[in-house]
Amino acid sequence: MKAILIDDEPLARVIVREYLQGYPEIEIVQECNDGFEGVKAIQQHQPDLIFLDIQMPKINGFEMLELIETPPNVIFTTAFEEYAIKAFEAHAVDYLLKPFSKERFDKAMQKLLQQAKPSVEKTEAILETASLSPTQSSRIVLKDGGKIKIIPVAQIQYLEAADDYVKIYTAEGSFLKKKTMTFFEQSLPSQQFVRVHRSYIVNTQLITRIDPYEKDSHLVLLNTGARLPVSKAGYARMKEVLGI
DSSP: OEEEEEOSOHHHHHHHHHHHTTOTTOEEEEEESSHHHHHHHHHHHOOSEEEEOSSOSSSOHHHHHHTOSSOOEEEEEEOOOGGGHHHHHHHSSEEEESSOOHHHHHHHHHHHHHSOSOOHHHHHHHHHHHTTSTTGGGEEEEEETTEEEEEEGGGOOEEEEETTEEEEEETTEEEEESSOHHHHHHHSOTTTEEEEETTEEEEGGGEEEEEEOSTTOEEEEETTSOEEEEOHHHHHHHHHHHTO
């Protein structure tokens, strides 16, 4: 089995490397200092397993996982806040809260070696839970061509459904993220972003006008010049948030 260690603390990687000496069936193919390096290494080596820290510079471990199309097995090595532990217990191979002992490490390895192939559904479930963290909901990390793009939530003008993706509009242009509209509806700040239509979520701070349209629908005009449809249910939600 090929493994990659992704942690910005060299000492933490040394400990994992030492503990892995007892597992000759696992080969460490690369060590990475941050999530940027981690994405590249996973694409290059297609590992069976990653040991992943969560709190890292540039992008955190959750954000890095979102950029991987088919994530490998994940064992988290972290001092991350406790709220996510239930998600780890339910969906991850295991999580190791720093500092962890050799005995605790061995338990995680036994779980790994006994289980089947990695589950994309499990990884997605972890990311859904993680998205509710304030850290996660302040920005969006995505791949734009071969580059990693970080978009602060405040820069988002609106979002549009696009098949299996969501198109995120900013002053720089539009960017695709492989998530659902429901995901963003739940994770973006509800007092700033409103789902005005099944295909659109709008930054309410950019609204300049709401015009009646045919039947029970409306059009919302943003200060960027964008004109977006508003459904009956979306109009009710928007009125509630705007206090009108």
